[in-house]
Amino acid sequence: MAYLTVDGAIKRYGTTTALNGVSFSVAKGEFFTLLGPSGCGKTTLLRSIAGFSQLTDGRVDLAGHDLLSVPPHKRDIGMVFQDYAIFPHLTVAENVAFGLKARKVAAAEIRERVAEALATVRLTALAERLPAALSGGQQQRIGIARAMVVKPRLLLMDEPLSNLDAKLRLDLRDEIRAIQREIGIAAIYVTHDQEEALAISDRICVMDHGCVEQIGTPQQIYGQPETRFVASFVGTMNLLAPGAFGLAQVPGVAQWALRPERLRLAEAGARARDGAGGAENGAASIAGTVEHFSYLGREAHLTVQAQGHRLVAQIGAPPPDLAIEAGRQISLSFDPADLHAFDAQGRRVPAERAA
Numbered sequence: 001m002a003y004l005t006v007d008g009a010i011k012r013y014g015t016t017t018a019l020n021g022v023s024f025s026v027a028k029g030e031f032f033t034l035l036g037p038s039g040c041g042k043t044t045l046l047r048s049i050a051g052f053s054q055l056t057d058g059r060v061d062l063a064g065h066d067l068l069s070v071p072p073h074k075r076d077i078g079m080v081f082q083d084y085a086i087f088p089h090l091t092v093a094e095n096v097a098f099g100l101k102a103r104k105v106a107a108a109e110i111r112e113r114v115a116e117a118l119a120t121v122r123l124t125a126l127a128e129r130l131p132a133a134l135s136g137g138q139q140q141r142i143g144i145a146r147a148m149v150v151k152p153r154l155l156l157m158d159e160p161l162s163n164l165d166a167k168l169r170l171d172l173r174d175e176i177r178a179i180q181r182e183i184g185i186a187a188i189y190v191t192h193d194q195e196e197a198l199a200i201s202d203r204i205c206v207m208d209h210g211c212v213e214q215i216g217t218p219q220q221i222y223g224q225p226e227t228r229f230v231a232s233f234v235g236t237m238n239l240l241a242p243g244a245f246g247l248a249q250v251p252g253v254a255q256w257a258l259r260p261e262r263l264r265l266a267e268a269g270a271r272a273r274d275g276a277g278g279a280e281n282g283a284a285s286i287a288g289t290v291e292h293f294s295y296l297g298r299e300a301h302l303t304v305q306a307q308g309h310r311l312v313a314q315i316g317a318p319p320p321d322l323a324i325e326a327g328r329q330i331s332l333s334f335d336p337a338d339l340h341a342f343d344a345q346g347r348r349v350p351a352e353r354a355a
């Protein structure tokens with residue numbers, strides 16, 4: 001059941017349209033992620049929900065009530081920012097207590113709730129320190145504790161991990177998810193990191209140019225991209241012209257697409273053919289010249305030139321002695337069922353029509 005509903009959100013800055021009719025809803029306890037390239041409107045949308053910015057048009061409802069008519073400080077929304085936005089002269093505990101003091105909560109209750117919030121983000125031992133004496137990840141956890149401690153009805157996070165190093169990002173993203181589950185709050189999380197979005201979300205809303213491209217579970221977004229933009233933004237896609245490699249020319253299909261991990265090295269001795277559907281078990285194959293090979297242990301990456309296409313292949317669990325020099329002729333095979341089809345507008349063509 002919808003808890004937060006955004007309906008037809010439009011935001012214009014002069015001649016710039018930052019949001020061009022965005023609609024979605026988020027369920028209670030759901031972790032919902034806005035994913036999209038820089039400038040697609042993610043921050044604008046979050047700020048509009050929080051009340052730091054006003055929509056040009058559209059409606060936002062929270063728990064069945066119009067949210068936009070509520071003044072920002074009464075919306076009861078917690079927000080975590082990319083740049084921490086913590087007060088350097090206040091201790092960790094004082095930072096977390098700030099919102100409660102502003103709400104005139106009684107001192108004893110403040111102490112109790114701050115202690116609880118610090119324990120949740122595992123900062124109890126550092127409660128009396130000043131932020132300057134903390135790591136980036138610890139500072140960001142102050143931000144999370146501060147947003148949570150007021151028990152908001154909605155938690156908004158705008159790229160909270162982007163200032164952190166790779167290792168810390170992985171740790172903290174799991175922590176954020178665990179904390180959100182524990183308190184059972186609806187969360188909207190903004191990122192332009194597709195892997196982070198896949199890892200952390202119940203559902204992802206992919207945006208581009210102020211519009212929603214697709215809303216779905218990580219599996220739907222990655223496995224059944226509705227548009228060529230989603231297909232290429234989330235993960236990597238090889239885009240193939242109809243007619244190349246013997247791929248069918250079907251009315252309405254302007255482009256075929258195939259994930260790198262769906263390409264396999266055809267077995268030694270297997271003869272590469274130009275046509276699709278030639279190899280064993282209905283698999284299609286592509287003959288080409290290796291441009292680049294890198295062995296990464298868990299997987300190997302290949303770039304292959306074939307019929308004017310530059311294909312990327314990702315081979316999982318490669319044999320430990322796998323080494324392919326540039327310039328070698330190889331054959332890649334794939335299952336035609338793994339192809340995605342897009343029309344001239346970049347919209348997905350359903351499998352039954354593309355078959």
Ligand SMILES: Nc1ncnc2c1ncn2[C@@H]1O[C@H](COP(=O)(O)OP(=O)(O)OP(=O)(O)O)[C@@H](O)[C@H]1O
Pocket residue numbers: 013016017018036037038039040041042043044045192
């Ligand atoms: N105050 C403003 N005045 C004018 N244009 C703005 C303003 N704020 C944002 N924009 C424009 O609105 C569009 C969306 O910006 P927004 O900050 O929402 O993008 P974003 O998706 O958060 O990008 P990023 O990933 O870089 O943070 C951009 O074209 C931006 O330049």
Ligand SMILES: [Mg+2]
Pocket residue numbers: 042043044
């Ligand atoms: Mg932003």
